[in-house]
Amino acid sequence: MSTFSCSLAKSRPRMVLFLTLWCSVTLSMMVGWSEAKARHLKWDVEYMYWSPDCEERVVMGINGQFPGPTIRAHVGDIIHVDLTNKLGTEGVVIHWHGIRQLGTPWADGTASISQCPINPGQTFTYRFVVDKAGTYFYHGHYGMQRSAGLYGSLIVDVPEGEHEPFHYDGEFNLLFSDWWHQSVHEQEVGLHSKPLRWIGEPQTLLMNGRGQYNCSLLPNFGNSSSTQCKFKGNEQCAPQVLRVLPNKTYRLRLASTTALASLNIAIGKHKMIVVEADGNYVQPFAVEDLDIYSGESYSVVIKTDQNPNQNYWISVGVRGRQPKTPPALTILNYKKIPSSKLPSISPPITPAWNDYNHSKSFTKSIFSLMGSPTPPASYDRRLLFLNTQNRIDGYIKWSINNVSFVFPPTPYLGSVKFGLKNVFDQSSPPEDFPASYDIMSPPANPNSNTGNGVYKIDYNTTVDIILQNANALAANTSEIHPWHLHGHDFWVLGYGEGKFTKGDEANFNLKNPPLRNTVVIFPYGWTALRFVADNPGAWPFHCHIEPHLHMGMGVVLSLAVDKVKGIPTDALACGHTADMFLKKKYLP
Amino acid sequence: MSTFSCSLAKSRPRMVLFLTLWCSVTLSMMVGWSEAKARHLKWDVEYMYWSPDCEERVVMGINGQFPGPTIRAHVGDIIHVDLTNKLGTEGVVIHWHGIRQLGTPWADGTASISQCPINPGQTFTYRFVVDKAGTYFYHGHYGMQRSAGLYGSLIVDVPEGEHEPFHYDGEFNLLFSDWWHQSVHEQEVGLHSKPLRWIGEPQTLLMNGRGQYNCSLLPNFGNSSSTQCKFKGNEQCAPQVLRVLPNKTYRLRLASTTALASLNIAIGKHKMIVVEADGNYVQPFAVEDLDIYSGESYSVVIKTDQNPNQNYWISVGVRGRQPKTPPALTILNYKKIPSSKLPSISPPITPAWNDYNHSKSFTKSIFSLMGSPTPPASYDRRLLFLNTQNRIDGYIKWSINNVSFVFPPTPYLGSVKFGLKNVFDQSSPPEDFPASYDIMSPPANPNSNTGNGVYKIDYNTTVDIILQNANALAANTSEIHPWHLHGHDFWVLGYGEGKFTKGDEANFNLKNPPLRNTVVIFPYGWTALRFVADNPGAWPFHCHIEPHLHMGMGVVLSLAVDKVKGIPTDALACGHTADMFLKKKYLP
Incomplete structure (x- = not known):
């Protein structure tokens, strides 16, 4: 268990000094x-x-x-x-x-x-x-x-009586999502149709479940013909205004559970200091805007040090896909003035959707807070996961090392624990992909296979995963995919362009890589991560874009399931585990 | 086992003589x-x-x-x-x-x-x-x-080598349904919303899954602005044309699985001879048009004895509710001429939706074919089921004897067999309703209760059920409800107006009541039925209108479940029966 003492004093140059330092707290086990x-x-x-x-x-x-x-x-x-x-x-x-x-x-x-x-x-x-x-x-x-x-x-x-490693006077919680007018039942049928009926871009971005489709908070938004929203305030779609006092410090908790959209948030005239990512403290750094991918969370702190006679726009827009969805908006309201007073300054403009350098710059600025756990110096096993877009019987799918994941009806936690052979593919899926694979072009052979074998991981081993991006089916297209691991945080050791090579290891950050549960791969690039497999269970690792997972973009890790005790039997009362519990096929 | 010899010779006056008689066949057990x-x-x-x-x-x-x-x-x-x-x-x-x-x-x-x-x-x-x-x-x-x-x-x-008790040269099968453009998921949420969001009338009536919404087969249908349908013939919504040869006899199998609509079918210039209802032979009788309620089936025979140089409309329209849905249409095509030739005679007009006398006249014309099993002369137990429309916590429901049925998650077949006490209401629901209940007015106290107790029926007893209709929540409103029994056919002993009284028994038809599995109650009326409870199981008896059942309009009969052998265990691997099979709550 490592401790960190006044580590924020060593923080990076862009760090803003109003952060109150908090010392001598154990980081990894603050359990009261x-x-x-x-x-x-x-x-x-x-x-x-x-x-x-x-x-x-x-x-x-x-x-x-x-x-x-x-x-x-x-x-x-x-x-x-x-x-x-x-x-x-x-x-x-x-x-x-x-x-x-x-x-x-x-x-x-x-x-x-x-x-x-x-x-x-x-x-x-x-x-x-x-x-x-x-x-x-x-x-x-x-x-x-x-x-x-x-x-x-x-x-x-943190436990009562203890403190976070940064000060704030108040906090707000913003959960982002995206919203379609087509029901998910129809979306789901479309994804399994031939030809594919893609869900398209969302109609609306939501903050805490609130957005505006047929009206805009902005009187004259772009070229839109939307009229200005008229709210009494109790409408289900009325925005939650962030009401602040001047010269205070506020923590904003940001999380994205979007089905598809990668987002960027900015607050007019207010810098954000990033202090937490996915439940792990990071070395604080200031940004004008912040990218957040589906499955990620951040805390930022802001100081309300701007003209208190003004309100300021908070704007959330789409990154990484050509956006057809207007930004989500709400107001940072200095309590002295009514929240209905429109800001005098236009909302921050979301960076261009394909300005990946901007995205990479942000993502690569994230380091763990000094004193955080550091990764083992080497790995026991490395998995290379090439993600490709494929065709199976004419249906469009996503695959990892040419296997498109399909969910079996019997939960792995039971079928692995009881060694049931007829529930999922018993052969292990591929650990890597052909070295000759051309990631810069559409797949030469786009055909793939479905599968649901597991990667069996040894207990307490150190596992590296290299996520390798590639060109999708269409030429000159490679998409962003945020990958989420269950059951563990992992260290993000590095990002790179093109195909991962042995030499890239030399540039891995083993000193202060951030601990996270979700990490992005950029188009045509790779991302390297490391974790210690110390939590027995059956754990998916998958693209957090909902339709991508639905189309097969995920794997399952099986980790020392024999050590799992106390599973409630009702968790396994289906499929072949139920058959096993039932014993008899017919009642007398 | 009763037999009938040349019984059709004794058929009712309207019977048409082209029916070929078929003699000396055992009716109730034609099992080869x-x-x-x-x-x-x-x-x-x-x-x-x-x-x-x-x-x-x-x-x-x-x-x-x-x-x-x-x-x-x-x-x-x-x-x-x-x-x-x-x-x-x-x-x-x-x-x-x-x-x-x-x-x-x-x-x-x-x-x-x-x-x-x-x-x-x-x-x-x-x-x-x-x-x-x-x-x-x-x-x-x-x-x-x-x-x-x-x-x-x-x-x-019938078994190979045996014959139906009527002759036909060919047959057609028409399954009727109704169709909404709103998804059932949304319909279902609306039915459970406060205030109720009723599903409304269907957009389209379908025959074998085919109807026309944005076009009409009729060049000038009513005042509709629909254009005429242009079909190549392979469209999913193109009607199935009934192609016939002149001077032949055809059997039309008609069944209705509508969610809501009561229907009426007529064929231009062609009388129909009704010969079967719900899988039971009936005394043949001729009709110009035929009512069919959800859950019912009929066979009719027609003779193609009309001008073979014409085609004829087959028309299916809505009865019993003010229709907002155009009739379903298709063509009876004499094969000599192209099916695209429009009939020279307009489609038959569906009788007025609220011409209940017409409906009753048809329904009361149905008698079992001579030689069919007759009911026991008396009953062992009589259940009186008053159906009312009610409010529960402001939600609108349907109730039987003031109990609105809700489905438990554990199937009765298991919970009754194993005597599980915590699965459904252990007290028996009411067997009748207060004699003072005013069926002609909206309920004085519209409040009801949910419940899921069962009517426990003794094996091999004769049970009478009197279905009693009443005024719904709105004044001057009483609806049609087709009730369907599982596991048994029943004899329909009679129909009456107003409240059932003891004296009505005298008019019960015990001589040749039709055997059916579905029977209608008319507005403000009653229907009496009888069955011998000889098939062990857990059997629902319910209104076959899908949203009505969903709103609580049904009961469950539990009949000698202890005698049921050989239930596949996977039929019961949920809820409390699963818990029972699992035995342990947690795995070691």
Whole structure:
């Protein structure tokens, strides 16, 4: 367990000095166990009519709310969620994104992997410890239920009486998502159709489930014919205004659960100091705007040191894909003046969608806070994952090393634990790809195969994964993919252009690589990450773009499942594990 | 086992003489067991894009077809359907409507009652004998999946070498349904919303899954601005033309799996002789038009004795609710001339929607074919079921004796068999309603309760059910409800106006009441039926209007479940029966 003493004093030049330093705190285990509380929540998941962007549609909500209720807990607390499925005919699960589920892999909330879907009318209890302070969120992990609106925030505070390694007077929590007017049921059918019916760009970007489709907060937005929104304030699509006092410091917790969109946030006239990424402290650095990919979270601090007689736009726009969606907007309101007063300065302009240098500059500026755990100096095993866009029987898919992942109906946690042979492919999927593969061109042979074999990982070994991007099916096209690992944080050792080569290792950052659970690969580039496989379970590692996962862009790691104890049997009461429990095929 | 000898010679005056008589056939057991075949079917249920009424939507199909494949079998055949759920997140079941499932109540395909929903990716095998010739169909019985398009025809022929009790040269099969442009997922949310969002009238009526929404087969249909349809013939919404030869006799098999609409069919210039209802032979009688309610099936025979140089419209329109849906049309085409030649005579006009006398006249003309089984002379138990429209917490529901049915997640077949106490209401629901209840007015106290207790029926007893209609919540409104019983046919003893009284028994038809599985109650009226409870199982009896069942309009009969043997355990691997099988709550 490493400690860090007044480490912020060594921070990088762009760091702003109003940060209050906080010293001598153990970073990796700030668990005030004596204070730990059990937090019991009873949630009903159901569809309901809602107007996230002022157009009424059906959303998946929790206890009548969209987004779902925010969970707020302290490090060490035990979260119990009795989740009742009130949907008509659909199963449901919830994944607690960023929570590593140390010792509770059955509570990870991944259908087909950690558990069976919870059937309509039934209740499943998620029980897990939140062991690390940070900004997290939760979301559906079955079909495209995340896209349907099944998400909410999960905030873990340091133990009572302890402090974060930075000061702030108040905080705001912004969960970003994207929203389509077409139902996810239709989207899903389109993704499995021949020819593919792609979901297209979202109609609206949402902040805390609120956006504006048929009106704009801006009186004259671009060339849009949208009229200005008229809000009384209690509309479901009215923006949440951030009301601040002058000359204070505020923490903004930012998280993205978008189905597709990579985002960029900026606040007029206010720099942001990045202090946390995915529940891990980072070496603070200042930015004018911040990229956030689906699956990521950040904390930034801002100082309200601007003219308090003005309001300021907060703007969130699309990066990485040619945007057809207007930016999401809200107001940073200095409380002295009414929030209805329009800012005198235009909203910040989102950087050009394909200005990847801007994106890379931001991403490569993220380092762990001094004193954070550092990676082992070497790896025991390296997996090279080439992602390609492919065709299977004329259907368009995404594949890893030419295998497009399909979910089996029996959860891996059970089928691996009990050694069931007929549930998933028993051969291990490829560990790398042909050295001759031309990543700069569309695949010479675009045909791929489906599969659902697992990468069996040895306990307590150090694993490197090199994510290798490539050209998609269309010429001159390579997309951004944010990859998310369950059950572990990983160190991001480096990013590079073109094909990864042995020589690239020399440039790995082993000194202060950031710990994260989600990392992006840039077009035609690679990303290297390392983790210590110390948390037994069945863990997916996948592109966090919902339709990409649906089209096969993911793998499953099977890690010392024999060491997993105490799986609730109702987590496995489906498929071949159910057959095993039942023993008899017919009742007498 | 009763026989009937040349019974058609005694048929009613309107009977047409071209019927070929068929004598000395046993009616209730025409099972050529020696010829019995096992028919193995492999079905995948999935959503797909389709244009049932020329507008593209998502439908639930089977093996890429909508409607699903027609099953055609002979009496005594064993049907095996390996049903694989290829939906994304929804469970599925299929009910074989009209098949009594003698000895196989676990194959009845009712979620929450006979089995657990089949989860995505899993396969369940339905195995049952078709023991009685007739016109049947199958459909989803979970949520509103029937409305989504999960249905198809099931035709059972007499054993090879045997003959129906009427002659025909050819046959056609017409399965009617109604179709909405709003998805069933949205419809379902609307039905559970406060205030209620009623699904409204269907956009289109379909025959064998084909209708026309944005065009009409009629060049000048009413005041509609629809243009005439231009079909090459291979469109998914092109009508199926009935091609006939002159001076032949054809059997038309008619079945209705509508979600809502009561229908009426007529064929220009061609009388129909009704010969079968719900898989039971009836005393033949001729009609100009025929009412068919959801859940019913008929066979009629027609003679193609009209001018063979003309084509004739077949028209299907809405009864019983103020129609906002144009009639479904197709062509009876005398093969000598092209089917594209428009009939010179306008389509038959559907009787006025509220001409209930016309409806009653038809319904009361149905009698069993002479020689059919007759009911026991008396009953052992009588249940009076008052149906009312109610409010529960401001939600609008339908109730039976003031109980609005809600489906429990654990199937009754398991929970009753194993005596599980915590699955459904252990007290029996009311057997009747207060004698003072005023059926002619909106309910004085519209509040109701939800419940899911069962009516426990003793084995081999004779049960009478009096269905009593009443005024709905709105003044001067009483609706038609077709009630469908699973597991048994029943005799329809009579219909009456107003409230059923003891004296009405005297008019019961015990001589030749028709055997059916579905029967209608008319507005402000009652219907009396009788059955012998000889088929152990858990059997729903419910309004076959899909949203009405969804709003609570049904009951469950529990009948000698202890005698049920051989239930496949995977039918019960959910809810509390799964818990029971699992035994342990946590794995070591």
